[in-house]
Amino acid sequence: MLATAAPHNADAEALLLVEADSGKVLHAENATYPWYPASVTKLMTTYVTLKAVKEGRITLDSVFTVSPTAAAEAPSKMGFRAGTQVTVDNALKMMMVKSANDMAVVLAEGVSGSIDAFSEEMNLTAQRLGMTQTHYVNPNGLPAEGQVTSARDLAILARAIIRDMPEYEYFVHIPAIRFGKRVTPNFNRLIGRYPGADGMKTGFICASGFNLVASATRDGRRLIAVVLGASSSQARAIKAIQLLDRGFSSNSLTWLQPALGTVDNLAPIDAMPPNLRDEVCGPKRKRPASDESPEDLMASEQNAGNATMSFFSGLQTPSLRPVDMLAAAPAPTEPVVVYTGPKKSGAALIAAVEADSAKPAPKPRSKKQHAATDKSAKPTASSAADTKVGTKPDGRKSVTLDPKTSVAKPAAAPKQAPRPAAGAVKPALSAAKPAADKPAADKPKAAKPAPKANTTDAKPAPESKPKS
Template structure:
């Protein structure tokens, strides 16, 4: 039976297309992020800052009680710097006592410890305790808001501005999902002991027991913080963080329609992140990546490694498709010092460049003897 040349070409072309589509199907296995009914959201790997999913993360919105994350951040710094202590007794002002919204029910003129006020703010989301802490540190809530904005600038929260310590509505008081993720990460990394307070499920003050408003603490055992917020202007929002198998994810969900929606949306995002992504340490700075020949040196070769541990976020199962391409000088001449940048390492996944990072010398390799240098110089003429 004779088969025409055109038919053979057709069959081969079809086979190539079919195999190509199968390969793409193996690679493109991650669905779109869940639809959660928020005005803005952001899901990041806290170790790498990799954005797993997002929706308008730089949209300026009222943060409501999530503001208290910045209030707490300022308080944590004041405690760390010995400007205040947990045992300080704070006299409750009339302004703090009259605070509207969520409260821990402190009484005007009474003395309350900084520790109790901190718990009342973190667990019970007390507007009254937030104002009392602000006044204790800065004298007035207005002066305290200046500190909040100074710290926001230091953290490069470029789309945030704070007018008060509680998050009560003000047209000039705003933040973004991206900025709030930066703030949450700063609290987790800089103040790990204080961050543990955010996992407290209930707190009792003045014989009034109130639960933590972050109900994800009950629903998902991997969730260990961090803060809810809601007003009629802001809607219902939640910054949450979880840790599973040593991978920490931070979720920021802003402007949902109900308390249930913010919890369900946050849970859906966290599950999406953990189901499809993983934090991978691909390269360690102490491990030799490649050994290269050197010229005019005491030793004939030297080991190179990445300058810092290379940690990245990858789709699950994709690490076996990582490719490494070295970009090195044709001839590496001495003297060489430990840590000296020799070249670069290009890291690719499925042909797409993920990063280009330095390769550095793992040890010193000084100049060789005069005879060695002359020999290598002559040999290089013929290379």
Template sequence: MRIRIPVLAGALALIAGLAPAAAQQVGPTIVVDVASGQVLQSDRGGTPWLPASLTKMMTTYVALRQVRAGRLSLDTGLVVSQRAFRSAPSKMGFRPGTVVTLDNALKMIMVKSANDVSVTIAEGVGGSVEAFAGMMNAEAQRLGMSGTRFINPNGLPGAGQQTTARDMALLARAMMREFPEQAQLWRIPAIRYGNRVMRNPNHLIGRYQGADGFKTGFTCASGFNVVATATRGGRQLIVVVLGATSARGRAETAAGLFERHFVSGGSGIGLDGIANDLSSGPPDIRDQTCRRRGPRGPVYIEAGEELDAEPVAAAHTADPGNLSYAQMMAQQQSRTARPGTRPTALAAMPGAVVSLLGPYRPSTDPVPVFIGSRAPATPPAGPALASAGNRAVTLPAAAPANVTVAPTPPAAAIAPAAGAIRGGAAPAAAIPVRHGAIAPTGAPMMLNGALPPERPATAPPRPAQRAAPATRQNRAANANRQTPRPAQRPQRPAAQP
């Protein structure tokens, strides 16, 4: 009986706990230098792929272009429609008729990846989802994204929607170069809506040194996608990873590509030198991404984008998306090591994990977002005195002739002065007043919450206090008071017998 060499090699690999080499590949990847546009590495960069929520990058780009053209502003109010309300998760869940500004809507789709808010943007900017998709495709064509076509603003599955790693890198670079003042949109660690805090599913933000963008995407058919940016030593790179089979796997793979190319050169070609494959469609990797073996057989896990603390799999796992970049490199090294050479410690230790992601340390607090056409009410910014009673007294803008403006005192000096007023020990001239407040010459100014000065003799009498409950003593005292008694009624004559 003959056993072919490739078959034998594959069987030995499975016995050793290692997957065949072909199974170790994730989807397409590309690395691009932002300043020069030079491609540092491309692995199937022009292969068609499903974009999932990476689509929202183009939604944001189109909206910002319309703002720059003066057709609307970031404060423009957008109304949630029935169609937006019926969108599939992930979403904010706003009721029809809710108004949200374009600025808040863009933050929600770039961090929360809210599908309903994406539809709201499309309808508010383009008039309808279909018209906005036409605007998206027009911008893609203008940028040279020849392998990309959009059918909706959120990336939910649909016939004809596709992109490539090369096109996504081109779009990210265009957004960074054309709208540097909006960089916060793609680097926000988290947003806060009321009491809800929603963290960015991009695991590089706050965990990888220098990470400063960009956007993630997930569907079972597309796998876990990420367009990531990072800056180190004055150099900024774009990394695109498509088709990873876990959220942690895509982040570790992207971090590994950053590590490699921050210290190496490139291929010497631009993005125009990467050809898009226009002869085939994107694959469906649902079975590799969402199929998990449960107690009753295989099941599909749909909510992959919500898996924030997904553990890294052991080194012998055949699923490349669950491996850290260091584990994949260790497996490759253990396969290619020459006979007689000593493997590295990492490759010799099955299950060892060397993650390139550190503990979560966000650079900023969650950014607040809100609904409505205006921000929540805030206290007026005019000249006012803070008070213990939580009130503010706004003073006139111009000082009369007989008043003077007091200089700004240190904060520590205000509290002792207020205490002195309560005790009646501080003279009127020693009362400090905040900058902009007006103190009449020779007259004391009362801080809100402090006790008032002594009343003058001509002050009106205080209102009568509430009567004390009746007791034996005060009843006797009341009896001694000379109070007018009501006139007695005339007595009736006695009845005659």
């Protein structure tokens, strides 16, 4: 058994490196300490969904419908309206590449009928796989009391995906997707940059820090690296590269290393997960409100249409430092096309892509809206009391924030419409509603001045530079 020390919040981090085939532990730090999973939860969502495909309960071409619940999920998400249809295949691609929270709910409701039923199926699967420190409450990893895992359990899950779903493993290493005119690169920045990188998933909420389950293969040997609690997406990628480099370079010196056993035999620690909210999302930190990290978004814009070749060709050993490797353009690749509606091919697929291109993109959320979402979803015992979700007569979800955690502002001010027309009663009524009641995709008011630069997709403020 491996003894691990409990991390302190100031420098909390969990690291684990294992061989995919044997489960042999090559490095471990706080590997059995409980942690908030964030969006790496979607690895289990993928596993359970593909298991349903293998059992014949659904197919990759099965069509699921976006429910009001799914449409109301917080970013990252595709932003489809309730009633939109999508195939299992496309939903999986959107969820795994863009980390789309709404697609995770679509899959959960489509496979099991409800989020609760799907979460139960996730928990039963975790028990069967030996993930003794894991419990799921939702399929996307958004903050929720009781949603917990560990680096050990995530490595066990990653091995299960590789072992049990070889024919579907493509879903964990798609470099980028194209929906309409928008290209979204995989948030796992090792894909296309680190030689041999072939999976798997990133995750972020303030309480967990930046998480990453990464895998890479060289000379027929596959390693799995788990990083939990990094200070930024740059830092988690660098940590993963360092772990993988260590594993690949030490193969001939394993006899000098102390035996750490296999990942299944690591001794779990009974404790509460560390809450990194203040360290990762404190007032002095520049951070995203989802796994769409600023450096990822800036890199995707800088590299869009960039024909420059990446720094490596094939799978030779990298000669650059991890930070330089991540700064390089990814290997050129054609984004995988995703679309709404039933499965299409040929001319029908081209028409569907053109139709999706013509649809307006979902309205980006402001910094204040991002902050309100994150504050209203703390993974603590008070989270349920801080947020109240209701359903409007038209089927839309409304979210009411507790005044202690967020201050609602009127959605419309009289100064925006000094001389209303005959229908002035309408905006006056809407002004009484709190801003949080309006979904992010609502159309902007005609009198509202155009916003400045898009803080999510254009030039967000960079995070604090991680130590290389």
